[in-house]
Amino acid sequence: MSLLARLARSVFTARSLDRERTLLMAERMSAATHLVASLELLARSADRKPGGVNDWSVSQQNIRYHGVLTGKLLNAASDPRTTTVLHVARALSSAFLLAPTDRLHKSRFAANAIISTAAVGTFHGQIYGSDGSDQASLLVQAAATVARSSRDPRVVDAALWFLALQSTLNYAASGWVKMVSPTWRSGRALPGVMRTVTYGHQGAWKTATRFPRSAMVVGHAVLAMECLFPAVFGSRGRLTPAFVGSAAAFHVANGGLMGLGRFVGAFSAMHPAVLYATDPRRRAASTEQPHRRSDVLPIVAGAIAAAGLGTGLAAQVRRRRVVMRSNAQARRLVTGAGNTLTYTLTNPAAAGPVIFLETALAATDQHWEWIRRGLAASFTTVVYQRAGYGTSEYRARRGFTLADSTADFTDLVAHTADDRSILIAGHSLGGYLALRSAEAIGARVRGVALIDSSHPGELIRSARQAGGTRMLDSTLRLMAPSMRLGLGSLLDAPEAFKRLPVESQPSTLAQYRDPKLWSAAHREWKATRAEFDAFDGQLPKVEARILVLAAGKTIEDDPAQAELNAELGSAGSAMVSHVVADADHETIITASGHADEVVGHVTAFARDLREGRR
Missing domain, CATH: 1.20.1260 (Ferritin)
Known part of the structure; x- marks a missing residue:
């Protein structure tokens, strides 16, 4: 041999x-x-x-x-x-x-x-x-x-x-x-x-x-x-x-x-x-080992794993039904790109600008519920789900960029606001998307409210933001496949969810554990990362006035944010800024007390726009 x-x-x-x-x-x-x-x-x-x-x-x-x-x-x-x-x-x-x-x-x-x-x-x-x-x-x-x-x-x-x-x-x-x-x-x-x-x-x-x-x-x-x-x-x-x-x-x-x-x-x-x-x-038994090896544990473990997988997949089907039922009364729009957007329009006959609410990355339309209720008492409001989130559908075949989200939003504005002026309020990534959309739409946008908004230069200038990108990369890659395997039940509800209205929590959690949300978030994050990494220092320029609302804890934890917020405000024709004390990045819109403060600032801002104040 x-x-x-x-x-x-x-x-x-x-x-x-x-x-x-x-x-x-x-x-x-x-x-x-x-x-x-x-x-x-x-x-x-x-x-x-x-x-x-x-x-x-x-x-x-x-x-x-x-x-x-x-x-x-x-x-x-x-x-x-x-x-x-x-x-x-x-x-x-x-x-x-x-x-x-x-x-x-x-x-x-x-x-x-x-x-x-x-x-x-x-x-x-x-x-x-x-x-x-x-x-x-x-x-x-x-x-x-x-x-x-x-x-x-x-x-x-x-x-x-x-x-x-x-x-x-x-x-x-x-x-x-x-x-x-x-x-x-x-x-x-x-x-x-x-x-x-x-x-x-x-x-x-x-x-x-x-x-x-x-x-x-x-x-x-x-x-x-x-x-x-x-x-x-x-x-x-x-x-x-x-x-x-x-x-x-x-x-x-x-x-x-x-x-x-x-x-x-x-x-x-x-x-x-x-x-x-x-x-x-x-x-098998031998003279060296008179008692044969017992292989009961792997059999039991396999049966438990199979039962757990089946239970998880069944739970995923039930969660999807919750998502669909929660938006049963919502309206739908097919955009020029072929995507289907689900949206909710409230108080359509109200005077003043139509207020559109733009969600954060990996967030649900229910995150806006406190703020939607507060604003809808006086203004026409539109909350929508970007393509791929919730009951919205992403069907475009070309490579996704943030410009695609802007195009979808422009179609939504044309479909819902007629010839009325509009105000776009965006949270986190939704703030940056609001700026991009305001630049694309032009003079009809009278105001932009940036609520603890993302800045395209944050990955370069904020050590805290840059430090979290690698973890976010790996997390978003794994979340959608994990949810498809029925592991959604293992995903704990964030503390911020528990501060939302009680009736909104089941839908919010169902969407959070839904593979569609994470697929959409991963697609958006890849496009966002590419755009932010290539940022040349030029923010979108808009004709509208800008309201900057910063979470107090965000400013405390990351000093670079104050300067980034000031730059975001300078992208418009005039700026108003406030800090929501004790709020963090999530609770600024999900905690009722902080949301009420945000509603007050946005309401005053919208009324000033209606009356032509500077």
């Missing part, structure tokens, strides 16, 4: 340890991670003192949204003295598991339980909470605690199966999240990460820059390893050594280059369970 054949046979042969050896390796590798973590934190006790990075008087702000009882428990566990005790207990228990104490079954159960409890108790005492290594090592230790709680081999096998499935899920989820990123698909991710201050490595970055094709191959190899990791269960264990070895090498490389040393032991601690669970020989 040739050397190459022997090597291939060696690599692609199913391997595993026996049940007890698998459990020992997993709990010891994870215990080593816990030991290092606790020793590191004990050595940096100054971090938990006043002024330190983990000063609990500061970090405890992270638990303010928990219940009273939970808050008290976390507060007690995160006291510096309690934290020290927990880390000492975790370190001693980890050392015990690393020692040759294999026969002390009950003692090892207690040590695993102490480590798991201490890990949970110390998470909130760190300003950034737990990281990936903390979470992975906790899962391993918790599974080992369950395994040691009984001498029944089926209990041990269930715990090992849990670790094997969790490890597979970790890699597959990580890989498919990377797959939707153009940076990873293009091969730019590896040099980009190596260039960062936090996780970078100068030598690796220079090498990746010098050999871009090799860097691309490495990046794609990581993608392939993670995305295809579930193949270990479809190959009768033959591919497991290769995948597990590649994953371990990946973690070692991350530890050496990126300083993520604890990730090596934390994630590799699950690998013995993967080898054990994928070896077909463990399904």
Whole structure:
């Protein structure tokens, strides 16, 4: 047999340890991670003192949204003295598991339980909470605690199966999240990460820059390893050594280059369970292992997953019905581009300008409900859903740009306002779209109200805005596919939704969990990002007067916004500006008190326009 054949046979042969050896390796590798973590934190006790990075008087702000009882428990566990005790207990228990104490079954159960409890108790005492290594090592230790709680081999096998499935899920989820990123698909991710201050490595970055094709191959190899990791269960264990070895090498490389040393032991601690669970020989009893491996857990897990998927998809159908029913009385318009816009027109006979309300990115028409009610008492108001949102339809076939939204809006104005003058009020991205539309429509637009509006230069001039773009990119790529899989029920309702009128909340939440909203938002964000990145400093110029309403907390959190708001106001013939104190970017329109203040400012502004005041 040739050397190459022997090597291939060696690599692609199913391997595993026996049940007890698998459990020992997993709990010891994870215990080593816990030991290092606790020793590191004990050595940096100054971090938990006043002024330190983990000063609990500061970090405890992270638990303010928990219940009273939970808050008290976390507060007690995160006291510096309690934290020290927990880390000492975790370190001693980890050392015990690393020692040759294999026969002390009950003692090892207690040590695993102490480590798991201490890990949970110390998470909130760190300003950034737990990281990936903390979470992975906790899962391993918790599974080992369950395994040691009984001498029944089926209990041990269930715990090992849990670790094997969790490890597979970790890699597959990580890989498919990377797959939707153009940076990873293009091969730019590896040099980009190596260039960062936090996780970078100068030598690796220079090498990746010098050999871009090799860097691309490495990046794609990581993608392939993670995305295809579930193949270990479809190959009768033959591919497991290769995948597990590649994953371990990946973690070692991350530890050496990126300083993520604890990730090596934390994630590799699950690998013995993967080898054990994928070896077909463990399904039958043998002299080495008299009790055959129990495969009940994956069957139960698969049934639960299938039931969860079916329930989620059924819930998605019900949510879609809620969305459709909520707009059953709304009017519809087919635009020149072929899109269908759904809109609601209120108080059509009122005097003064027609007020159009332009929503933010990934927002619903119901976000305007407090303001619509306030303005509709005196003015004709139009609230609409841009193409793709809610019950509106996006049917254009060419590549989408923000100019397409402006064209649709122009058609809506022509259809609903006849020859009357108009005022456009826009929130967030809707503010910038209002400016663009006002420029396109011309003199009929008497006023533009910008409510905590976006500025096309914000990604360049605001560090806070620029910092959130990467997260927004990845989030919007994943949201629509996740909603289509029926995962909408797992999406928590934002706090701002709970401040809307009670009768509006079901429709708002249904739209928020609807794939259509996220598809439309992703399409708009890509166009917005491209336009903002190419911003040349020239804002749309409009003949109308401009009302700038800023949220007080937005100004406090991002000083650059005051200057950006002033520039937005200068785009018109005259400017009026106000700050809505204590409001944030969302509550400025969704909280009734702040919305009332906005209504008052917009009403006074609209009346001044009607009377021709400057």
